[in-house]
Amino acid sequence: MSEENELTTLSAPTFSMTMTVSEVLQAIRLVVSMMKNVLRGPKYENGKEIEAGVHYGTIPGCGDKPVLYQAGAQKLGMLFNFAPRFDIKVENFKAGHREYDVRCLLTQRHTDRFIAEGVGSCSTLESKYRFRWENTKEKVPSAYWDTRDLALLGGPTFVARKAYVDQKQGWYIFQKIEHDNPADYYNTCLKIAKKRAYLDAILSATAASDIFAPDDETPDEFMAGNTYEAARENQDRGERATQGRTVEQPRARSESNGNGHANGASHSNDKPAAERNTAPISDGNLRVIRATMQRAAMNDRDLEAKFGPLDGLQQWQMQEVMAWIKERAAANE
Numbered sequence: 001m002s003e004e005n006e007l008t009t010l011s012a013p014t015f016s017m018t019m020t021v022s023e024v025l026q027a028i029r030l031v032v033s034m035m036k037n038v039l040r041g042p043k044y045e046n047g048k049e050i051e052a053g054v055h056y057g058t059i060p061g062c063g064d065k066p067v068l069y070q071a072g073a074q075k076l077g078m079l080f081n082f083a084p085r086f087d088i089k090v091e092n093f094k095a096g097h098r099e100y101d102v103r104c105l106l107t108q109r110h111t112d113r114f115i116a117e118g119v120g121s122c123s124t125l126e127s128k129y130r131f132r133w134e135n136t137k138e139k140v141p142s143a144y145w146d147t148r149d150l151a152l153l154g155g156p157t158f159v160a161r162k163a164y165v166d167q168k169q170g171w172y173i174f175q176k177i178e179h180d181n182p183a184d185y186y187n188t189c190l191k192i193a194k195k196r197a198y199l200d201a202i203l204s205a206t207a208a209s210d211i212f213a214p215d216d217e218t219p220d221e222f223m224a225g226n227t228y229e230a231a232r233e234n235q236d237r238g239e240r241a242t243q244g245r246t247v248e249q250p251r252a253r254s255e256s257n258g259n260g261h262a263n264g265a266s267h268s269n270d271k272p273a274a275e276r277n278t279a280p281i282s283d284g285n286l287r288v289i290r291a292t293m294q295r296a297a298m299n300d301r302d303l304e305a306k307f308g309p310l311d312g313l314q315q316w317q318m319q320e321v322m323a324w325i326k327e328r329a330a331a332n333e
Contacts, residue, residue: 024207027080031208034079039072056212068212070195073202082106082115082205086194096182097130099123100190104197106205116205120196122189124182129189133174135163138282140171143322151291152322281313289313289321296329 019027035041039055049058055072058064077084087103100122106115124130140160144152153160157176162169179185203209281289289310293303300310307313307321 027206030079031076031206031211034076035066035211039075041066065213066211068199068203068208070199072212073199076202076206076208077106077198080115080206081109082202083109083112084198084201086197088190088193093125097124098182098186098189099125100193102190102193102197104194104201106201116201118197118200118202118204120193120198120200122193122196124185124189126189129179129185130182131176131178133159133161134177135161135165136173136175137165138173138285140173141285141288141318141322143319149292151295152288154287155291281315281318285313285315285318286310289318289325292322292325296325298325298328302328 035056040053041055042049042053042057043051053066053069055075056066056068058066076082083106085105085107087105089101091099091101093099102120104118104120106117107113108115136154136158141152144160150156150158153173154175159174159176160171161174163172163174165172203212289303290300293299303321303325304310306324307317313321
């Protein structure tokens with residue numbers, strides 16, 4: 001008998017007080033048959049995913065076990081004739097934040113017999129809902145690529161990301177900012193908590209945890225921005241094509257030709273005066289300088305004794321200033 005015919009002839013087990021071995025095997029065969037004949041997973045070509053799955057998929061770096069999505073869990077619930085009931089508890093926190101704790105109870109529709117339960121929670125304090133990333137439109141200083149020191153960007157709440165500004169792509173400083181209205185995500189968090197509880201209940205009821213892993217991630221349709229970790233991941237990817245064009249990540253000096261110049265190019269300080277960028281440093285550059293000085297236990301007077309007033313610094317001096325601060329810090333250690 002083919003798997004497709006088997007799926008049409010098998011009936012769901014009755015989930016009596018004590019299931020027989022044949023009923024357990026029957027339930028497992030149903031899940032496997034559904035996975036092969038009804039549920040749509042990702043498609044691959046030459047070992048590369050060319051189409052995302054609808055009902056289940058895989059998460060890169062998290063093993064080969066398929067991840068069960070909400071759509072797939074609903075199909076399994078339909079197959080076994082499960083009816084979900086949700087018990088929702090809400091806890092409010094300061095500044096308008098809220099957490100939803102959901103308990104999902106599964107029963108069989110025709111008997112109302114209890115089958116399994118699952119739990120899930122979601123809060124507006126989770127970073128993906130609490131924060132957003134805002135482009136400061138300040139370009140990443142070249143000194144940053146030598147050390148990847150976040151202080152050069154402004155601190156731990158700043159990252160370097162590629163973006164388009166004035167229709168030109170480049171590396172810009174993004175700042176992590178807290179949302180001013182957590183209520184915007186109340187409905188999203190409630191739905192995510194329900195989804196997590198439902199998936200947990202379905203996997204428990206079908207004993208399919210050896211086949212599927214739960215999908216605990218937020219689907220893209222709920223999200224408009226990246227998490228801090230995702231932003232850091234994007235930062236370290238280096239070269240990626242965006243909208244048909246690629247911006248290369250500047251190389252660190254350790255990756256250069258040995259004289260501190262990547263591919264033989266000179267630093268801006270080595271350029272003739274006519275080629276130097278004489279525009280004044282921006283407020284973002286000034287924040288970077290002061291943050292670095294603070295870490296080096298220096299103040300404005302130390303820098304002004306070497307370079308003059310801070311508000312008179314020009315863009316071409318930025319790299320020289322940062323290098324000097326680092327040298328002074330190393331000498332004082």
